[in-house]
Amino acid sequence: MNTSEMNDQQVAGLAAAICATAEAMGQEMNPGTAAMMAEDLCVYSVPVVKAALKACRFEVKGKLAMTDILQRVQSADGRPGKDEAWAIAMTTNDEFETVVLTDEIQLALAAAKPVLDAGDKVGARMAFISAYERFVRRAREDTKPVNWHVSVGFDADRRIQAVTRAVQMQRIPQERGQLNLADLTHEPVSEDGRAIAGLLTGSPCQPTGEVRTKLDAIRADLARKRKEKADAREAERCRALTELNLRKTHLISQAAAIQSKEAAHGR
Template sequence: MNSSERMAPEQVARLALAITATAEVLGQSLTADAAEMMAGDLAEYPAEVVAGALKACRRELVGKLTLAAILQRVQAADGRPGKDEAWAIAMNTNDEFETVVLTDEIQLALAAAKPVLDAGDKVGARMAFISAYERFVGQAREDAKPVNWHVSVGFDASRRIQAVTKAVEMKRIPQERGRLYLADLSVTPVTEDGRAVVALLTGEVARPSPKLRAKLAAVKTSMLEMQSASAKRKDEMRIEAANELADRRAMLVQQAKELEAMRAAQ
């Protein structure tokens, strides 16, 4: 969050009064200077988020009102998932067909845990991921950076639409950006041949041209051959799938390195 988004002076003054009133509700006497200092420290966060944090403090705290208690609730409202949900999201990138919506911190932590994950130690990879994730989230919150969700596109077109739609419903992606993603990821076949290609996958009836009919027959034959592939060929297919997954992970790691470099330059 940049300085232009800081609260206006009149908002900071109202916040100081709200902090004083909250302390009184909790049975605490707070000086005007202390309240103003706390308000100044909280001024870089959205006013409505801080107001919500103060409300949560009034309901939840049984001791004194502290800046740390307010910040804890402010930061919890920033939209970043907890460490367990973040790990589950990161593991979805193991499926190259899956479209994954993840935060900058998840991507950075996944890159940090990749060597352990590649070694086959999933328990150790989870520990390394969580340690790195909490560090990156802590730094982002200290810098008052808003959460940034972005899309890692998988091969399955239907899953792309589902992932983006869910992210919009969960308000992780703004509706306008979600519409742009869907426009980029959705391709509707408009020709008879295009519909015939879809029909091969969906089982719908279509009338392909003679030229495309021959191509579809070749594809169907190839699919049947794959179904009856030898053990050796199936092993080769598994290796090919593993290589594709490695390529996806490598791309995510490269993006994470670029993201970390941009953060360091800020």
């Protein structure tokens, strides 16, 4: 989006539409104020702004404000709401799933990943939503159009379904979707590739003998590392408990000393 989307005549028409909308809502607006609002909104397309004004007439109670118009203009950019964005982000956990997501979802997921990896899904969701709203707000302030892109999974059939669905939802153009489908279906995933993905997802798949040997070694290594981490956590817990007990003993001793001192002074 850029300022060339509206010419001077369109900006003047938009100012008149803003005045008319305000009047329809029972408010008198200075033409100069309407012209200033139109100038601020000229970076957006005429149909989008007109649709936002119509929505304001039906939805806004009270006086028309710039924030009312801008909120509705920006929500028309195709970016999903925070809850839908989180649901899309969680789909990326399935290595077989092909996911079509926005730049902001990808950035927010990266920000929340450390919390998610720690096993705190509630905290991860809160971190994701906070980051996502921040990234979306920044993109909208910069009038950056939404950018949907494809994150490819291992299942070839799901690739086709995901891209087809994204085209139907008008998240990616049909021409681009056709190119993506051509690229995604050009080379199928091998059984060994599926077996390796199964190690990550827990979905069973039979690999070849050579790969099976490698996967067994990887599983054994993962089990060993998990045991080492568990032992380290237990040792850390014992150390922390010992330190806590020592600290409690020290505090009790300090409290007793203070009480003795106060009693001595009292005498």
